Amino acid sequence: MDTIQAILNASMREALSPQTAAVIIAVIGLNVHFGFTGLLNMGQSGFMLLGAYGFAIPIIHGWPMALAVLVGLGVAFAFALVLGMPTLKLRGDYLAIVTISAAEIIRYVGRSSILTDLTGAAQGLKGAEYRGPFASLSFFGDGDFTLLPFNYRDVADGAMWVRLIGLLLLVAAVAGLVYVATRGRREGMPRAGMIIAVLGAVSVLLLLFLAPVTAAGTGVNGWWFRVVNWVLVGLSALAVYLLARSPWGRLLKGIREDEDAIRSLGKNVFAIKMQALIIGGLFGALGGMLYVLPASVQPDSMGRTLTFFAYTALLLGGAATIFGPVLGTVLFFTARIFIQTAANQWVPGSWMNDQQAQQFSFIVVGVVLMLLVIFRPQGILGDKRELRFNV
Numbered sequence: 001m002d003t004i005q006a007i008l009n010a011s012m013r014e015a016l017s018p019q020t021a022a023v024i025i026a027v028i029g030l031n032v033h034f035g036f037t038g039l040l041n042m043g044q045s046g047f048m049l050l051g052a053y054g055f056a057i058p059i060i061h062g063w064p065m066a067l068a069v070l071v072g073l074g075v076a077f078a079f080a081l082v083l084g085m086p087t088l089k090l091r092g093d094y095l096a097i098v099t100i101s102a103a104e105i106i107r108y109v110g111r112s113s114i115l116t117d118l119t120g121a122a123q124g125l126k127g128a129e130y131r132g133p134f135a136s137l138s139f140f141g142d143g144d145f146t147l148l149p150f151n152y153r154d155v156a157d158g159a160m161w162v163r164l165i166g167l168l169l170l171v172a173a174v175a176g177l178v179y180v181a182t183r184g185r186r187e188g189m190p191r192a193g194m195i196i197a198v199l200g201a202v203s204v205l206l207l208l209f210l211a212p213v214t215a216a217g218t219g220v221n222g223w224w225f226r227v228v229n230w231v232l233v234g235l236s237a238l239a240v241y242l243l244a245r246s247p248w249g250r251l252l253k254g255i256r257e258d259e260d261a262i263r264s265l266g267k268n269v270f271a272i273k274m275q276a277l278i279i280g281g282l283f284g285a286l287g288g289m290l291y292v293l294p295a296s297v298q299p300d301s302m303g304r305t306l307t308f309f310a311y312t313a314l315l316l317g318g319a320a321t322i323f324g325p326v327l328g329t330v331l332f333f334t335a336r337i338f339i340q341t342a343a344n345q346w347v348p349g350s351w352m353n354d355q356q357a358q359q360f361s362f363i364v365v366g367v368v369l370m371l372l373v374i375f376r377p378q379g380i381l382g383d384k385r386e387l388r389f390n391v
Helices: 002-015 018-036 044-060 065-087 092-110 113-119 160-184 192-210 223-245 247-264 269-292 304-317 324-346 354-375
Strands: 144-146 214-216
Touching: 002 192, 002 324, 018 044, 018 223, 018 247, 018 269, 018 304, 018 324, 044 065, 044 092, 044 113, 044 269, 044 304, 065 092, 065 269, 092 113, 092 304, 160 192, 214 223, 223 247, 223 269, 223 324, 247 269, 304 324, 304 354, 324 354
Parallel strands: none
Antiparallel strands: 144 214
16 A cells, blocks of 8 residues: 555656646647647647747846746747748648647757857756746745645554545546536536536545645745646636637637638638637747746757647547646646556566656557547547537
């Protein structure tokens, strides 16, 4: 049981990681592109990298942090305009090729030795050079503490039966949450939104009860970085929820399903696509800024692999849903760490070393995603009716 507890603690730390929250925001932007509008954008990492550079470089040169955030968003806005003007008339594979090429151009420009004094080239920019203004805003202090002080160790000295009961309750809460989120709304369940909120809060509390996370108040992976990132995740999800319920959001879904029908109603399809590209790109830039706060701006860390991870998380949680990007991203990164830690704990080192365990975790997650796409292509929270794409 102690081994299982160690695996749970490692998984919980990854689930609450500030970088996991940052990727969620980028996936929310990708959901605006692909899930709601049907734009096959394969270059979301380019928006993230531009946001990171636009945020870090001004701070290194002495600019205020608020102005640096505006610069990061402004650079992403300009990139969306330059990228969208010649490409938004393309569909399907053609748009994917152009966007992934544009993101790769951004990455190679960032790692170019000509710009070493500006971007740090392939070595990147050290986080210590730009995270100071953000860390100075913290009111959590420097000491270590546990977010939920009351946990399994406070009940019967952490006996096994306490953790087993907690796990059963957690599984029941998550199963109920998924059921209400996927079927409750379609079947007209009364107060489905309130039930989802309650079950979600109960699930989070049970997770923190079973796998308490202790961290510094203002360290690189401290609670200040985590709380700010997760608050921004909630605000981003709320913003997309309000946009999706607006007339503009219904236009996005109409374009995704049949843009010729929307065009026949006199709507400017190109302008709406451009707006979606910009909004999703701004979410990507914000995610890029938050992604590098506890780390460094290294161009190769935000390449095409990160875009593929974002698509994996989106398909896992469910495209064109509000909480699909959140659930899918958390599950993707948590499952990878869960498998990797379990392999390190239970598989002898003579069979599989740490590096091989990390590779094995990606293989297992990939196989699970393949099975999900085959047997439940809409994802965990998705709806089959949302899979009608005009690409």
